[in-house]
Amino acid sequence: MKFNSARIQTPAITLTMAGALIAGVLISDRVLAQSASDSRYKPQHNAKGELxxxxxxxxxxxxxxxxxxxxxxxxxxxxxxxxxxxxxxxxxxxxxxxxxxxxxxxxxxxxxxxxxxxxxxxxxxxxxxxxxxxxxxxxxxxxxxxxxxxxxxxxxxxxxxxxxxxxxxxxxxxxxxxxxxxxxxxxxxxxxxxxxxxxxxxxxxxxxxxxx
Ligand code: HEC
CATH class of the missing domain: 3.50.70.20 (Cytochrome P460)
Structure with missing residues (x-):
């Protein structure tokens, strides 16, 4: 029984870990894309139209x-x-x-x-x-x-x-x-x-x- 449950757990753990990894990659990609677009400079003018x-x-x-x-x-x-x-x-x-x-x-x-x-x-x-x-x-x-x-x-x-x-x-x-x-x-x-x-x-x- 012990042996069996260990065998069942292993792929489950592996899958969970893979899922976490994929999620991690997706999240960090999104965070990176987000911060890249946030940091993009956009010209700003004041009320007098000065830059x-x-x-x-x-x-x-x-x-x-x-x-x-x-x-x-x-x-x-x-x-x-x-x-x-x-x-x-x-x-x-x-x-x-x-x-x-x-x-x-x-x-x-x-x-x-x-x-x-x-x-x-x-x-x-x-x-x-x-x-x-x-x-x-x-x-x-x-x-x-x-x-x-x-x-x-x-x-x-x-x-x-x-x-x-x-x-x-x-x-x-x-x-x-x-x-x-x-x-x-x-x-x-x-x-x-x-x-x-x-x-x-x-x-x-x-x-x-x-x-x-
Ligand atoms: C007598 C000619 C002349 C005048 C007047 C002049 N420039 Fe230029 N400008 C240049 C030359 C030549 C370059 C190429 C790079 C260099 O020599 O610095 C240049 C390059 C630039 C660049 C880099 C982009 C490009 O078009 O090559 C900017 C920005 C710039 N000038 C801004 C200005 C601003 C602002 C003024 C007015 C306050 C101005 N320039 C007036 C000759 C001029």
Missing amino acids: LLPKDHVWRDWPFVGGLVTPNALNDGKAPFPEHHIVHIDPESWAHYKKTGVFREGTIIAKELTRVRAPDGANKDGSTTEVSGTGYFMGDYSGFEITIKSKKLYPNEPGNWAYYTFGHHAEPYSATAKKQPVEACAACHTASAAEDMVFSQFYPALREAKPK
């Missing part, structure tokens, strides 16, 4: 598309965008771009700036000499801008892209940003950017990812 600074530097977690450097020292001490530029795209729009090669409704591209590192003894051209060589290394964060493409939100903007700047200064960045007039931002993007007002010519990740 709120995204919380927790969320853009720094987004795919990186490219970077460049325009040091003050090579721009008469006043680079228009000082000095390293780091560009990220939101993850959903990145996935969409890789499939379609277009910037979808709701695309957000963030550009953050850092100063070049210039501790005492910087070279004349603003470069520094570090263990890996002489060049322009990253100093502290110094500015943040965002552009959002949305027909729904910005039906009258060129290409439906709206441009916001949270300041060209050290952190903390401004808590809110006004939509910039076309002449301030969009005009230059329209005139010189390679692809739908985005400067893909400077972003290797976008050029590589675009379906041929």
Whole structure:
């Protein structure tokens, strides 16, 4: 009898355990999916229509598309965008771009700036000499801008892209940003950017990812 009941119990226990495991996997999948969709950044505006600074530097977690450097020292001490530029795209729009090669409704591209590192003894051209060589290394964060493409939100903007700047200064960045007039931002993007007002010519990740 003992032997028999043990034999009956074993598969029952195994089944229960398998059930628990499957349930566990389903639950943890759901929890993961849930938290992923919850943590997805959605642009928020205040009553005046200004964009709120995204919380927790969320853009720094987004795919990186490219970077460049325009040091003050090579721009008469006043680079228009000082000095390293780091560009990220939101993850959903990145996935969409890789499939379609277009910037979808709701695309957000963030550009953050850092100063070049210039501790005492910087070279004349603003470069520094570090263990890996002489060049322009990253100093502290110094500015943040965002552009959002949305027909729904910005039906009258060129290409439906709206441009916001949270300041060209050290952190903390401004808590809110006004939509910039076309002449301030969009005009230059329209005139010189390679692809739908985005400067893909400077972003290797976008050029590589675009379906041929
Ligand atoms: C004189 C031309 C010019 C003006 C004016 C300009 N930009 Fe740009 N912008 C660029 C260039 C060039 C890039 C490519 C990356 C870089 O150089 O930083 C760029 C890139 C960007 C990006 C990354 C996405 C993209 O389209 O490539 C954002 C976001 C951005 N600019 C925001 C702004 C905002 C906000 C303003 C207005 C306050 C502005 N820009 C004004 C030339 C300009």
